[in-house]
Amino acid sequence: MSKTLQETARNLLAENKVEVIIGYAQGYDAFHTRPVFISNVEDVSKLIINEYCTNNLSVYLPIHKKLKVGIVTAKEQDLASIHELINEHQILEENVIIIEAAKQISSLSSELGEAQRDRGIDEEDGRQEAWKKRGYDMAVEEFEKLSAKERETFWDKEFERCIRCYACRQVCPVCYCPDCFVNRTMPKYLNEAVDMNKNKLFSLVRMLHVFGRCMDCRACNNACPVGIPLRLLTKKIAKDALELFGYVSGQGQEHPFSTFEKDELLEEIR
């Protein structure tokens, strides 16, 4: 598998189709990989692809938007993120060549990937399918059954240990704002002093900002050094998007917050 990938990468570089290949290389041990930037043909042998390729490499695209990049995608979500970034005009489609390893390593079929490239699934079924494929499970529903008090206690305990390293934000492909709201000084939303409430506020507002744009790629969840289950939140916003607006991120639909219908959600606010 890695051999095919290396071959593709070598050809792309040799034919000058890309300036750099962003892929995965061996990490500090056999169970970890790391992102790697390859611009020399000699280095392509570093590229590997296996089930430990967990990073979403599309996060590097807005940073290097001026380069012609070949990017390895290891899962459906990575692919979806790239298309989301193109949709949001953060990167130019012609600057990106996707080396889709997702087909090879995941048991998921490539249909979604095909559809992604066409950008625009309109049938309800397609979206439902995409939603299921990304592996959402039932934990959100189970969590919702808890009482408000139990939920609050749960999150208080989780966010109490947040050290606000902002790894979750930095690894997120759609968190590309050059000036994040937490860094602003006028008004100063977040004080430098770290407390549980403000940690919670940061994550909640981040979730609202990535609502409908989050591909549930798990990058933030994996990055957290203290194991805060951020995936529970990303799954929740994905679920709400589908339930409220029939929306699945990365499918080329108009973002739910940039449009509305006059006769919807009539029961919500009276």
Added chain:
Amino acid sequence: MSNIYSPNMARVVEIINETSDVKSFRFEFIDQEVYKNFAWKAGQFLILSVFGVGEATFTFANPQTRRQFVECSIRKVGLVTEAIHELEVGDTVGIRGPYGNWFPFEEFKAKNLLFVAGGIGIAALRSPIEYSLDTRGDYDKITILYGARSPMDICYKDKIVRWQDSSNVDVTLTVDRGNDEWKHRVGLVPIILKEMNPAAENTVAIICGPPTMIKFTLKALSELGFTDDNIVTTLEMKMKCGLGKCGRCNIENLYICKDGPVFYYSKLKNLPEEY
């Protein structure tokens, strides 16, 4: 105070509007005992706190020879400086310091002094200028070149008149863009400096200003024959503690707040350009 980060209380006693965005503030310590032990030298800096907003670093604008009060000239650029500009006479602020090193005047004895200031850089050079005027006998000729963006941006107008009146002091003013009433020179500092053509022999150049100005002034000075160990500059960096601990103002292993802010160019030249 046991805590090295605790400031001493001081009161604003006078506010002078220098230009549209620069004000000079005069502070007086509430505890006179504190002030007795508060000895600074021209070139050092202090950390000023506005309670509820934060701290920021400023150089002393008046030299140790004129210590009726502590004076700082402050341009409005950010959160803290904006809050300082809102202050009124009688308001309480916190002051801690003095920190950093100072201009090595003992090494300047019997030499000519050339001060080159650009923009708000004059605030950092005012204390060494006034110090050298107060100890006038120790130095030979004193030349001052001060450039600002426009006639409106010239600080210390009344003081400059007094400097000009002192004996054997040559003050040249320049602006980038003049107007009808402007009787002094027009042009960028490095160009005017070359036109002035000061003698490099037995002269120390003391410069302060924005990075681009410093860069070109250094070039002009070397063309005029100034050697690197006869150029002194003072650096600006973001600082939080002033004590060499917070870790942000370093160039290599030097901390600007402890090993600086005053550097000979001969030393600075060998450091990477991370300032």
Added chain:
Amino acid sequence: MLFVLLLQPTTYNLQQKFSVNLLLLGMSIMEYTITTNNLRSLINDLLKEHIVYAPKLVSANTVLYKTIVSFDEYDSTALMTNTSAKSMIYPQTNRLFEFAKTTDGMVLKEDEEVKKSIIFGCRPCDAKGFSLLDNLFDWKGYRDESYFSRRDKTTIISISCTAPQSTCFCNSFEDWGATSKVGSDLLLIPMGDKYLVEVVTEKGKKITEDGKYFEPATERDAAIKQEIEQSVAELMPKKLKLGEIKENLDTAFESPYWDRVHLPCLKCNLCTFVCPTCYCFDISECPKGYSNGERNRTWDSCMSEQFTKMAGGVNPRSDSKRRFRQRVMHKFRYHVDNFNEYLCTGCGRCIKYCPVGIDIRRVLEGAK
């Protein structure tokens, strides 16, 4: 003869025997053993007068130093906590003082006396971190009381490592091994159902002075200790040639190496926040209402853009490369120039938790 006699198992009146012991041998025996059960009792005793921090399982795969209320909360199985022990003495948000506007003007109130505390189950790499911080906070004639008020009242009881992780590289540092004592007050070396106790400082001695849980160590214990050291050393990864690395870094500032190596780094603050030695901080204001508030010292990171950005917008370390270089250079070059020691203990957290798998060992080895 006498020596052997004294090493018989004793269960009572230990304290008296100890004093005899010390006197007779004319030297201070600083090694004891303690059984796991006695350790439990010791910690539970100490809990009466101290705040005790110990590794505690807080959620799946997350072990952090937390205040414990009984020995049973201590998680002895975890090799390493997710974040380092530095926050116990140098908290992320450390209040310097409170201020209040009163009729007498602005009044500052510094924090009251801190309570005595114990960090239990600290790994030697974390303990070494404190010895590095000690030097820093007492540097250039300024002694930082907000750090030392806690430091002086904290006793560090370390437990040596039995097996390194694939991210560990503490052995790269001079005189360093699994049973290194730098920074600890007491070092415990696990030996099956008991621990060998090495007394390192006066503070540590105070805990053993009480004596009722301790037994003097035998020659056999010392032998076992050596065996353990040996076996752990064998498991250790290959050493970094730090001397060479420092020499390379001395000339590497302008090297094009940094143009490549920083590329994967996303500039989160993770590596610096989980590090036992990263100390850079910010001083920030936390207003409470119109006239009150507090001033805090909070951790800051050279990885963040705001770290060196000045009010006018000028930033000497504006790009990713410069910030990445600063972190590596500070730890392995600048700090060595100033303190003659590396600002790293080899705990490997920055490698293990880096979201993009940057391995500082590899970065250092490649630097030219």
Added chain:
Amino acid sequence: MEKDINIIGFLCNWCSYAGADLTGLNRIIYPTNIKIVRIPCTGRMDPVLIMEAFHNGADGVLVSGCHPGDCHYTEGNYYWRRRHAVLKRLLEFLGIDERRFQATWVSASEGKRFAEVVKKVVDDVRSWKKNE
């Protein structure tokens, strides 16, 4: 005395704020637990402010704007309705009781309705606080 509840009301400048004014002009009595913040339009409502209010000790938050179709800026409140739906669910997910965060429509002429709304919100928040 037991500390009474605090509610922060974010009212749109054009309808609900005027409605609240009318309540006062008509001398209609309503609970004083609500502190009002005027915002330009519910479409401009920043969720950070709502979280801030909760974290700074507010027991409840009420956001009120023009009825759908009546927005001064034509469609601001439609956008708000969508964002509110998401925010409300997320706040509930994080454990903020649904009674504590409420939204409603009050027009400039509905002074009486505004008093009723505030009464309802205060009652709801009180009932939540009682079980806390």
